[in-house]
Amino acid sequence: MKVKTWGQLLAALLALTLVAAACGGDDGGGGEAACAVGETDGDLNLYNWSEYMDPDLQTAFEAEFGVSINEDNYDSNEAMQPIISAGNSGYDLIVPSDYMVSILIDSGDIMPIQKDAVPNLSNLADEFASGLPFDPDAEYSVPYQWGTTGLGVDLAVTGPDVPETWGLIFDPALAAEYNLEGAITILNDPRETMGAALKYLGYSLNTTSIDELNEAKALVADATNRVAAFDSDQYDELLVSGQAAVTHGYSGNFLVQFFEADDPEQYTYFVPQEGGTRWVDNMAVVADAPHPCTAHTFINFLLDAENGAALTNWNYYASPNAASEPFIDQEVLDDPIVYPTDQSKLEFIADTGDFEINFSDAFTEAKG
């Protein structure tokens, strides 16, 4: 008797699964009503990088709008993307990095920003308000925080007067002069590393000239003789633990690591004078967000001048919010690690379309 019910239950479950699978396809809720400024339609479900959101700002938002924030964290764009793309994730707001924004736009996983509901968009600095390569018309994403890619240096090895140049990696004579043989790590990333070599040569890191790319390839290939590792995860720790003297990596990670080192003065980070990559993490509303209006209200809340400043004062990443500047701690504004002194030679990594494969090929060949 029991047997029969159990079998039937299983069969029923199986059937339900099949039906559910067959009926899938049209994700996304019904008509999207326009959200008013400050409108909320439930608690905010935020999916963000870890230690990226000031808890005090969360509390302030909860108090002001009477909704609560559920925050969950991911550790990479690649970990977040499948959860969102599968649909019905339950999340309202995500914080993808630049290239991931264009992927999510193409797959229809994020919705256009309702600009009328976000009047504080006008606070954004001009270079962030539009024209970003991953979302040129700023239709789907709003910049959250930005940073750079450059070099972290152990001054105890190189001495205090180290030249701020990519030559530390790419010029054998300079590397020898500053004792860097076998003490260099570079990012295991085709665009970042080929981009660094292109910048050193004075070219754009978004070049589509195969000749320029080949020149860069030769530089990277030569650098492999001096490189200890191609590493994208531990470069900051390798530096402060003394296992490397110059490491190529992202600004924020270095800053956190230096801050907690025994002697923060022993290390420095800079974007070489030839220029480098500027990256930006962005807020985007999930296409099937259960509470899109709360999400828009939260974006508007963070774009407020004082709130934007509070965020930067808390997480030490640069703010895209021009109106925030007067409220950001002077110490942070003056820190060249957070705000590079010369921003004119910074470039965003743009999608080069069909040329992209040449970057991967050149990088693979250069690594040998």
Add this chain to the structure above:
Amino acid sequence: MTATGTRTGRRMLGVHAAAVYGFFYAPILLLVVFSFSGDRLVGQWGGFTLDWYREFLDNEQLTAFHDGAIWTSLKVAAVSTVVSVVLGTLAALSLERFRFRGQRVFDALLYLPIIIPDVTMGIMMLIFFSEAITFADTYLGFEFAKGLQTIIISHIAFNISFVSVVVRARLAGMDDRLEEAAMDLYATRWQTFTHVTFPQILPGILGGALLALTLSLDDVVVTQFSAGPGATTLPVFVFSLIRKGVTPMINAVSVVMLVASLVLIAMMLLADGLRAEADETA
């Protein structure tokens, strides 16, 4: 000659055993030692400190009552264990004690969650819940969202298999004649079950329950794919922290998880002892 030969052999075996245990436990020992290290960098000794345990206890996201990661983990583990023990035991009984059409198919299907990789199971859950939510909303007229409940369902899904395998092993080793004798003496099926079968397989059920509890507390991959807003378990939280640099706080959290697992294993061994005793009296 033979005596010394055996002695060398034994010594070699001893060395081999020590090497195997060293290989198993050296990393664990290092993890525990560095959870007390005063240096922020994992792997550099900076003097004895309990700071990382304090930081761990002070971390709201971890320890907040009701919705901290620890509580989420405990809730998921408790509910999924109870449900999977009931369903897993029923499955084991039906597959071991009865013959029915398609039995071998169910038999094979039950092993599937044990055999397939975690990632596959995770992605299956991800797609299943996504479709199920749409289906429930459009055809059944009720709404549910990803969160605690979906984590629990996915844990039940893989735990049923483990529980039923353990219980079946116990059932297979049990003497059929006991049940036959009970029925010869006019016990009903239900009486036979409550008075004979259940006490006999109880150690197996307990063992299965503890295994399910451990698996549920340790799981990262399947949980990551089936979790939703506001529901983060302890292992998933630890995993997301790694990206921002590994500090010894992660060691401290791991040590706490390790101790919890050890307690569960000790209890499992105890259940095993009970089983041996039950066998002797039988």
